[in-house]
Amino acid sequence: MQRKFTFSSLLFLTIFLTETSFSQQKPTYKQAEILWDTWGVPHIYAKNDESLFYAYGWAQTKNHGNLILQLYGQARGKGAEYWGEKYAQADRWVITNSIHERAAEWYTLQKPAMRKNLDAFARGVNDYANENPDKISPEAKRALPITAVDVIAHAQRVTHFVFLAPQTQVASLERMQGDKNGSNAWAIGPKKSTSGNTLLLTNPHLPWTDLYLYVEAQLVSPGVNTYGISRMGFPILTMAFNATAGYSQTVNTNDGQDFYELTTVEGGYKWDGKVKAFEAKERILKIRQPDGSLKEEKMVIRHSVHGPVVSEKVGPPTRGKTIAMRVAGLGQAGIFEQYWDMARAKDLTEFEAAVSRLQIPMYTLMFADNKGNIFNLFNAEVPVRPLGDWNFWSGVVRGDTSATLWTKTHSYKDLPKVRNPATGWLQNTNEPPWTATVPMVNNYKDFPAYMAPAPNMSFRTQRSVRMLMNSDKISLDEFIQLKLSTQMELADRIAPELIAAAEANGSPEAKEVASVLSNWDHNTDNESKGAFLFDRFVRKWVGGTEKLNSLGTASKLFSTPWDLNDPINTPKGIADPKAALVALLDAAKEVKATYGRLDVPWGEVFRFRIGDVDLPGNGGPGPMGVFRTMTLGAPIDGKYFPAHGDTYVAAIEFSKPLKAKVLTSYGNATQPDSKHNNDQLPLLSEKKMRPVWFTREEAEQHLAEKTVFK
Incomplete structure (x- = not known):
């Protein structure tokens, strides 16, 4: 009799053989x-x-x-x-x-x-x-x-x-845009560096919870000595540096997910004028009940040629439409191998050899080495699409014809990249790849229209570029100081006009508002007075907190929108000063009613709190142009806490010996009995960073505990 193996039985066999092989071999995996x-x-x-x-x-x-x-x-x-x-x-x-x-x-x-x-x-x-x-x-x-x-x-x-x-x-059913999950990254070349050494900044901004957290570690074995962070539960470092080179990654604009609208008919769905049957499989989802019992839910998963059906809603936005999803990179199994080789790469040649495999489906990569190289790559599994631009593919496309079905992705040579630009610097703050340096090296018109959005710059991007352009030669200490800047680009742009409107109004309330904003230095430091009032104004001005991420430099709220020919100094002006003043006075009324004064310090309202540690916060919203990004969560008893933002910062100088400082904002542990689940918050509150203990001698000098495997 022929025995039929199910997928589950094959998976069990794979795991069984794996576990058996461990038990039969010498414990070579415990020499550490x-x-x-x-x-x-x-x-x-x-x-x-x-x-x-x-x-x-x-x-x-x-x-x-x-x-x-x-x-x-x-x-x-x-x-x-x-x-x-x-x-x-x-x-x-x-x-x-x-x-x-x-x-x-x-x-x-x-x-x-x-x-x-x-x-x-x-x-x-x-x-x-x-x-x-x-x-x-x-x-x-x-x-x-x-x-x-x-x-x-x-x-x-x-x-x-x-x-x-x-x-x-x-x-x-649209690709999300805005300034939420993201990062900052910089690379400085020798001509821009005080010491003549390259500098690298790694600075992801993600939620402070769950699968978004990072783990900081150093991994050393024969031929390997790399330091950095892993995504929680990953077995390799996902942003790392070694003695001679390193890289960071930022969420980019790659659209590797497409939604296809299917026309369902009896027997399946329409495909090139014929009827094609769905591939269907059943799975059981078990749900634990409060009494410990398990409720079973049968799932029937249907696949079209595009991928699984992910939506069959009756109401808006699909109105009964059947939507299938196609995702790039699912055939690329070498993600760990590539990350491992990226972390070990000693120079740009080795790094490009690793990243050119394109096993990681997204993220802009920023690189520097001690040979003087800096490099920026729009790393992505970009589908080779038969038609349309980025906006076309960001929504729902027709799924009844092979004319819209992509089957392969672009090669490494097709992707936007910048090596050693004449400016001496590179940056990315999650914007499209065209503004990696300014003046721009890559012309977006030389690439497929669906590769990435046309050039644009958020206020955070403008702040990033402005700080780099305005700096002549940058030392490691100055590099860190720039990174920790809490200055708000949007306030620099519109606060003077807002103050003038308030002064012209002449009411006591408007005069007080004008006075508070005039005395504010446009920073979001612990003691900054006026920052919270301006923050509340912006939220009312754009139409509510939930719309903050949609605030862009092309917004109609500005009288002169962003201009590619003047990318740093536009937009300009408030389109409707009267409406802006109404929003400002409304915000002032609420702030005074809640806190008793308009000049409440930013750090009194915005707090860094984990467990029993509760400290003044600094940094502010990325959409308002704060490079030290901190996203304010929902208020609790009138206080705000980070929902997302600066999670890890590493500033590295590829000197001999290596110089580096780091900070993992929320600490390097989440277990409830660990003292390391909030011990770095004081440094975060004080805008300080820790030295990296890269050599074994340094680690032993600061040793708290040793674990030896035998």
């Missing part, structure tokens, strides 16, 4: 030690790569065990099964997009050495949890044991289905 510094950063020294990955899995679980086990459980599509209804919607997205199934396929496609490394990382996670059962919550243990397939699934979920193709976009 971890030097824990006083900030909870693990400096891992290993005799081989397998041991390094093992120790890193162990270290991440020590600092973040409850969270990463929860994330791996969600990557299986079993968050609701383990932890209840609140995870069901995310599970549906994982299951609809076959994330865990594809991860099993990707596992088999890994090179043997990387497969062993991923197995070792998963074993490190499991060993820590098994050896320290009192440190892991009973709820988190439901996800044990972890396999390398879970690790791959988590990385795929985050990269492809949170950043590239987020579930939230299904609601609007």
